[in-house]
Amino acid sequence: MKRVFVCRLGILLKALNMFRGEIFAYPLFLQKELHAATNAHFYCTDIACRYWPYLEKVAISMPELGSLLQMSPFLSVMHAKAHSTKCEIVWSGRPLDGAGTTAGEEVEMMNSYLSRCALTTKYMTKSAGNDMPTVHAIGWNLWKQISLHLSLSSRYIKTVRRTEMANKKLEDLCSELGCPENRVLEWVRDVRLWATDDSIHTSCSSQHALQHSIERFLVCIRKKQVCIITLTATRFIICGERN
Template structure:
């Protein structure tokens, strides 16, 4: 796939389990901001080309685009080596963190693979249930609560790992606050159902605010 993690956000957390580039085989770790970078490079021509005729403007932008491609071609080997070295270091760090987590919870590789398969199956079955659920139904409310809870935990877990700018982190923080309000509303609706088991709001808030190293993303 040519979509990046940033540009391939699904409409809900459980859809991301199936369709996000994080969970696709053979997907690179680049941001995929090539189009934005090219547009930023060509934007410097705005002050000069706006007074040109259409053919002259097209020629000027073409020359700048060719210059961009030439610069990328000359620096390609350096960029690929730097990217490869960064990815290797990230793999080592992620593998070390995974090993520490497995030792802490006494989890083997076979158990970990089983969990991954269970999560994928859980997301697939959930998508079918949500698509056929009746609005206000207990099952639909339960799935919505699980989806919002998972989405908030994932965003809080990756906010300082995926985003290195305060503006983007602020947007994610606002999104978390919005989803948290929706989560509390769904829990209130769920608790009002006579056939539903009551959900402890205090426990949910404590799990959402947990920042300990052993805090799992997935709800237990």
């Protein structure tokens, strides 16, 4: 098994062999190597909400790793859907400057490509089994570099369109509710404050805590309902186009 780090364009930067399964020490080592070689400002992982407290504890006992706390973590888009509502709000990369349109699933694409070697490397010797994924990784980076101009132009067009759509939705929401844009931004800050505030269970009475718990579950259910409706409509459109 391998742990890899890729950039937002899908180019493989660092990789290592895992001998103990999924432990936090592996991404910590890769992050340290990446931070020393590049000037990265953020990183994306599907366990950002669990990895960040671990990194804070390690930085206390090992001060030389304190510089890693300057990198902002966030959850990948697909994995954030499986987390709780508060976790998705706090660790989402959408409000992070410079990472708003990063899906965070580039590592999964790389792993899907390298998984083709699994059918052949298990019949090889240990040395050849290590060399085969390396050759495939070099070929993957070469293919990404050759098609870099196409991916950059395509991503730029998609980002511009998404920005225009988001601005249009914000204007429609402001006109529908009859409130200025700064009021909507205040609501966004209130939601993020609600997601980060865990003192409600200790400072409030049991009745208020139960009320807030019910409200939190209601938000989760409605969010899941919207996701299911959107996914069903998308599948229906795709099937209709194929037919």
